[in-house]
Amino acid sequence: MTKPKVLISDKMDPNAARIFEERGCAVDVKPGMTPDELKAVIGEYDGLAIRSATKVTREILDAAPNLKVIGRAGIGVDNVDIPYASGRGVVVMNTPFGNSITTAEHAIAMIMALARQIPAANARTQNGEWPKNDFMGVEVTGKTLGLIGAGNIGSIVASRALGLRMKVVAFDPFLTAERAVELGVEKVDLDTLLVRADFITLHTPLTDQTRNILSAENIAKTKKGVRIVNCARGGLIDEAALKDALDSGHVAGAALDVFQTEPAKESPLFGTPGFICTPHLGASTTEAQVNVALQVAEQMADYLVNGGVTNALNMPSLSAEEAPKLRPYMALAEKLGSLVGQLAHGNLVRISIEREGAASELAGKPIEAAVLAGLMKQYSDSVNMVNAPYLAKERGLDVRSVRHEREGAYNTLVRVTVGTSQGDRSVAGTLFGNDNPRLVEIFGIGIEADLTGDMLYIVNEDAPGFIGRIGTLLGENGINIGTFHLGRRPNGAGAGGEAVLLLSVDQPIPEDVVKKACALEGVKVVMPLAF
Structure with missing residues (x-):
């Protein structure tokens, strides 16, 4: 029986290759290849183990007829075209928990650096100054930490913060009251967190719901003198709004390990007083790099040899x-x-x-x-x-x-x-x-x-004329209706109850059209949907 063949195309702990070999796979280690070089050899392999440097594009996948699994040693898979890989039957795996402690510790380090202005004090001291009177920090003891996202990494940050005698409030739609008690945090809504927190740290993925979750509007709701940390994903914070809040003094300090555009070679935040940044170092510890390398090798070998699936992003x-x-x-x-x-x-x-x-x-x-x-x-x-x-x-x-x-x-x-x-x-x-x-x-x-596709969900009073009004509104805004589905909850006989309307449309509904639909007579709820 021919051994499955694996290519490790990024720098990875050498023990990963050993695990592949021990578990019945042949392995080649070729980090640093150009896209053309990778494209020329990828057809030989059943598995591809990567970190963030290798970009697995359509062109690479098209050149890989034997490829069965891609393993990312780490969390983010932005460098893999997952939909196209899925279409070609290639399983994409990651190791979402191998660097959790490391990332959580980096967030805590950022909190302490902000509290005591360590980077600025270090730079001026090494420049030959002795600016003792220019730096007045704050204690973290007794302060309130606002946790946006209480998953694996967020819960570790909460544990460390509680050890520093901080109070922790958390916003997470999936955090139950029982789990909050178990973590020792107070579950709150986002507005409450913004008002109460002395420090805010983000630990949530970047989605349409979380993009710019710290917008200009939400930053304005925060306590004056708040300090903000993001070691999760770029794009969770409106960076221009953060710059304005730092300049005005409303935000006392901000520490980012991630940016909306990376590598962040330039940013309006650079040089702003109270701003600290690192080049996406959240997972950069020796222990984390070893953990994710070993985990990805174990997962990929298990799949290639035994058919086991762990931490797959595109396969049930x-x-x-x-x-x-x-x-x-x-x-x-x-x-x-x-x-x-x-x-x-x-x-x-x-x-x-x-x-x-x-x-x-x-x-x-x-x-x-x-x-x-x-x-x-x-x-x-x-x-x-x-x-x-x-x-x-x-x-x-x-x-x-x-x-x-x-x-x-x-x-x-x-x-x-x-x-x-x-x-x-x-x-x-x-x-x-x-x-x-x-x-x-x-x-x-x-x-x-x-x-299927883009849809519009409407709850309205069941009364004559409404269907015409919504149809006219969409038509006037150039939105074509694909299908039309109506249901109602009667209130006695005939009209007068509550009706539900589901429309499929040929394109996403613009926000201004949603607002116009909300203003129509009899409308109770309007929500765009996507499937």
């Missing part, structure tokens, strides 16, 4: 026998999770996944994982059916899977109910023709709709 855990039956159900489940994740407001507390009829006879875990992946993709674009259950558990989300053997109005049904701080929200779907996912109920209102 499925056996060959289960896949054909489960695949359409998983598509339905992911769409339902995505829908309820986009529509549910308030902090999530629990989620229930119910299967009725034919769905009750299938394995529940893959369907549950698909629901969680759809739900949590609203907050992280690296979530999939493999890591979503772990992330939900990490945040203390109460996940329940219920199987009903009864058969109702549909031969097969999947229902997803989320409990939020504002009450329960439920959606349900079925399969048409055994493989076509279809929504059949939303928040207690019967409605049949395909969930």
Whole structure:
């Protein structure tokens, strides 16, 4: 039997090659290749182990007919074209937890550097000055740390901050009250965190929901003299707004390890008093580099030799026998999770996944994982059916899977109910023709709709004339309606109740059109959706 062949194309701990060999893989170590050089040899390999230097583009993937798995030693996979790799059947793995402690410690170091102005004091002292009276720091003891994101890294930062006798408040939509108690932090909403925190540190992925989470508007809500740390992802902070807040003195100090554009060779923040930066060093310790290298080798070897899947970003855990039956159900489940994740407001507390009829006879875990992946993709674009259950558990989300053997109005049904701080929200779907996912109920209102592409969700008073008004508004703004789905909750006979409208449209709805739709007579809720 021919051994699987692996290429390590970036600098990595030498023990990674040893692990590949011990576990039955042939390995070549060729760091520093140009894209053309990589393209010329990649066709020989079953696996590619990388860090951040190697860019796995379409051209590289097209030249790799034998490639089965790409392993990223670290968290970020911005250098891999994951959708294209998925289309070619290449599994993409990362090691999301190997550098958690290192990144958390860097955030704590940044907090201390801000509190005592260490970089500026060091520079002037080494310049021959003795500026003792120019630097008046603050203690961290007794101060309030605001944690935006309480996942793996955020929870470690909380633990270290509590050891420094800080008070910790945390904002995370997936953090339950029970998990907050376990961590020793106070769970709050974002506005409360902004008002109360003396220090703010960010530990959340960059998604459409978190981009510029510290916007000019939100920075203005913070306490005067706040200090801000970001060792997570560039783009979480509006850097121009941060510059203005530092110049005005509203923000006393800011420390960034990540920037919106990297490498950050220039930035308006450079040279600003109170600003500290490092060149994306969060994972740069000897221990972390060893950990991620060993982990990626173990994961890739397990997949190539035994078929085991760990920390894959684009592949569910499925056996060959289960896949054909489960695949359409998983598509339905992911769409339902995505829908309820986009529509549910308030902090999530629990989620229930119910299967009725034919769905009750299938394995529940893959369907549950698909629901969680759809739900949590609203907050992280690296979530999939493999890591979503772990992330939900990490945040203390109460996940329940219920199987009903009864058969109702549909031969097969999947229902997803989320409990939020504002009450329960439920959606349900079925399969048409055994493989076509279809929504059949939303928040207690019967409605049949395909969930695909860009859509517009509207709740309005069930009264004559509304459909014409919304159609006219979209037409006047050049937005073409693809499909039109209507459901209503009657209030007695005829009109007067509550109606739900789901429209599929040919392009994303601009924000100004959403605002105009909100202003239409009888409208209660308007939300753009994307699937």
